[in-house]
Amino acid sequence: MIEEPPISDKIKAEIHGFDNYSFRKDKGRSNTMNVREIEAKHILNRSKLRGDGYTINPYVGCQHACVYCYACFMKRFSQHDEPWGEFVDVKINAAELFVQDFRKVKDGEGAFIGSATDAYHPLESEYELTRKILQKIVVVQKSSLIPKEFSVSILTKSDLVLRDIDLLKQIPGAEVGFSVSMPDEKARRLFEPGAKPVERRVAALKTLRGEGIATFAFIAPILQGITDLPAIFESLHGNVAYVFGEALNRHCGNMAQVLRAVSQYDRDLRSSFEKTCKDRNYWNFVEQTFRDLAEKHGIKVAGFFSHLEKDKD
Numbered sequence: 001m002i003e004e005p006p007i008s009d010k011i012k013a014e015i016h017g018f019d020n021y022s023f024r025k026d027k028g029r030s031n032t033m034n035v036r037e038i039e040a041k042h043i044l045n046r047s048k049l050r051g052d053g054y055t056i057n058p059y060v061g062c063q064h065a066c067v068y069c070y071a072c073f074m075k076r077f078s079q080h081d082e083p084w085g086e087f088v089d090v091k092i093n094a095a096e097l098f099v100q101d102f103r104k105v106k107d108g109e110g111a112f113i114g115s116a117t118d119a120y121h122p123l124e125s126e127y128e129l130t131r132k133i134l135q136k137i138v139v140v141q142k143s144s145l146i147p148k149e150f151s152v153s154i155l156t157k158s159d160l161v162l163r164d165i166d167l168l169k170q171i172p173g174a175e176v177g178f179s180v181s182m183p184d185e186k187a188r189r190l191f192e193p194g195a196k197p198v199e200r201r202v203a204a205l206k207t208l209r210g211e212g213i214a215t216f217a218f219i220a221p222i223l224q225g226i227t228d229l230p231a232i233f234e235s236l237h238g239n240v241a242y243v244f245g246e247a248l249n250r251h252c253g254n255m256a257q258v259l260r261a262v263s264q265y266d267r268d269l270r271s272s273f274e275k276t277c278k279d280r281n282y283w284n285f286v287e288q289t290f291r292d293l294a295e296k297h298g299i300k301v302a303g304f305f306s307h308l309e310k311d312k313d
């Protein structure tokens with residue numbers, strides 16, 4: 001997920017549409033996943049995350065289960081006590097809600113899909129909520145009754161998005177971004193255990209680009225000693241128009257589990273990892289390296305977030 005500027009958890013929950021639904025049906029627990037079907041009240045939620053527009057999150061909870069995920073605090077609002085990554089609430093009426101909510105949209109606005117939970121995690125193969133919303137967007141835009149331009153920006157870690165190329169091609173200005181930060185599979189399994197390997201994400205970017213769909217990458221979190229920026233930029237060459245970069249946000253209550261994963265990756269890395277977290281010189285160097293690599297590969301930098309401003313000391 002992408003983090004928004006400092007605001008309260010309550011407002012964050014509203015932005016991502018986590019506070020406005022009612023329980024409908026418990027699908028029960030299978031293996032380690034608890035799935036509930038719920039009825040939301042809205043699917044388009046106002047946000048300034050990517051300019052003026054809306055967010056769309058068809059699910060609450062995410063099967064990708066990234067240890068660094070910023071969205072895990074949302075458990076409070078969905079009243080789950082399972083660990084992050086072990087529950088998903090499915091907004092079963094998402095597509096119908098889109099038609100209802102679309103009335104408030106102004107011409108030229110758009111939505112960021114997957115701002116807080118990945119809209120293409122595995123359950124999407126079964127429920128197809130994201131696909132149904134894209135279908136509605138295509139239909140309403142073609143309708144002469146509602147002649148509004150409405151575009152989408154999707155951020156995901158899953159190549160399941162390729163399933164929807166047919167629809168994305170019909171939505172003017174649609175773009176798809178992939179989060180990429182650890183091409184090393186050992187790291188990916190530790191930090192993003194439910195997500196697809198980065199190699200598949202890069203291949204998906206290439207396919208989307210080949211289909212004429214705009215693409216970008218979100219290189220985050222950049223983990224010192226783990227994220228190989230030169231290798232990532234090499235793989236993105238020619239596959240994306242722009243990138244965001246972001247250091248790990250250490251202020252989300254996930255630091256203990258992140259450090260555990262760092263130790264599992266390489267037990268000698270932990271102390272230097274901790275030391276460099278707040279080191280401004282180190283992060284200035286990383287940002288400069290990031291910008292130099294982007295320039296070398298002809299990729300625009302849309303933003304770089306070190307999160308150092310949040311440190312009190």
Ligand code: SF4
Pocket residue numbers: 001062063064065066068069070071116117118157195
């Ligand atoms: S893909 Fe990972 S970071 Fe993004 S919402 Fe899912 S668990 Fe969180």
